[in-house]
Amino acid sequence: MHISDILNDNRVGLDVETRGWVYRSRESGKLIFMVIRDSTGIVQVVIEKDVVSPEEFSMAKKATIESSVEIEGRCFKEQKAVTGYEIHATKIKIYQIAENFPITKDKSDEFLLDIRHLWLRSREMTAVLKMRETVLDSIRGFMKEKGYHEVQPPMFVGGMVEGGSTLFEVPYFGEKAYLTQSSQFYLEAFMYSLENVYTISPSFRAEKSRTRRHVTEFTHYEAEAAWIGNQQMMDLEEEMVLFIIRNLLETNREELDIVKRDVSKLKAVEKPFYRYTYEKVIEIGREKGLQLSDAADLGEKEERTITEDFDKPIFVYNFPIQLKPFYHRPDPDDPTHVLNHDLLAPEGYGEVIGGGERTWKKEELIRRMKEENLNPEDYQWYVDLRSFGSVPHSGFGLGVDRLLTWLTGLDHINKVIPFPRTMRRLKP
């Protein structure tokens, strides 16, 4: 049985059997205290020399950290044991004596990345993996209830290039293919079929970024919905983020404790989120001492300064048109701005969502492309979508890993990704 099933009063006095890996082991002459770990938790096992066979005892003494073991014994309540219960072993079977495990109490972030294939089994990473799962489950549950369909866009894409973007090039039967940077354009195609669609897929960016929130491969949650405007899309995102937080608090209190998250900060997040125009945010930045021009783009430092004192996420909407790509719809009431929004996480974490209304009229789309010196022919099929019953629509893209970094309160995106990929790290 799993360790979590042992850690309760119902098992006290009963014989149990469990298996896992040696988490700690201390021996004291005729006594061995062995803490074992499985996917559900840790529990102390006491092995007494006079209770088990001499062979079992000497094997147990040799059991190193991470050795795989199976234990039979009786369960006791014991305050002195790490998790409050312990097993007095009557039988112990060793599957493999582990080689010298390289991770000890002294470890650097860098070293943990080098041996990530082993660090994955730590309590910290195990907790993160469980919380990741909760976030993804929450997204799927929420979107299903809202009538959205999950779709699978391609990861290999053709020569669609936006100016300034950085694509990974891969050989493709004598041609060049690229790894997708975003599935947005494909979601817009799916929209004409299913109306409300979303995907959770990897996106790839060949950016030579060296910041705590950039990686070259990340989990991208993107949605697109017909007949929806910018403000309505923000409503949906707000509800969705709250749903994820509630689920996480309900499902993963233990994991949040393991990563030392201050849960009061998460509990404080409630409706409504702040909603400020771009100009208002520039004003807030200036009040906090930032030197910002009227149409300054917000860098990481600016976002951190602006968001660090906030207790709830902030929507920033209607950016100056020159800051945003052609597919954002210009505001009909103010063509110098687009109907878009970013969602900035509080506590200094910054941008987690970018979204807004799409330019849906064919002529306007082509005009915007030309204004940005792009050739509409390079986007032939995307433009073609506007030729057959085009409709107003909106969408967004959320960086799952960035969201998780905020929710877990960790200081670097590479701590929430099992095998993070950066400019300088491709292994393990």
Place this chain on the structure above:
RNA sequence: GCCGCUGUAGCUUAGUUGGUAGAGCACCCGGCUGUUAACCGGGAGGUCAUCGGUUCGAGCCCGAUCAGCGGCGCCA
């Protein structure tokens, strides 16, 4: 890409004006019947990132190279 910092045992690190490379953890051997990343005794483990230079003598000073980290920039 630019700027800065760092590189000493498997890991985390100390190393004084340039003068015999030191510790903790992990590992091996021995001891201990209630340990909490135990404790006590012993042991093994080093091309001081690499290459070159200065010097009687370099972990330390100088130069180059490599690697990593941090910040900036970049950033559907």
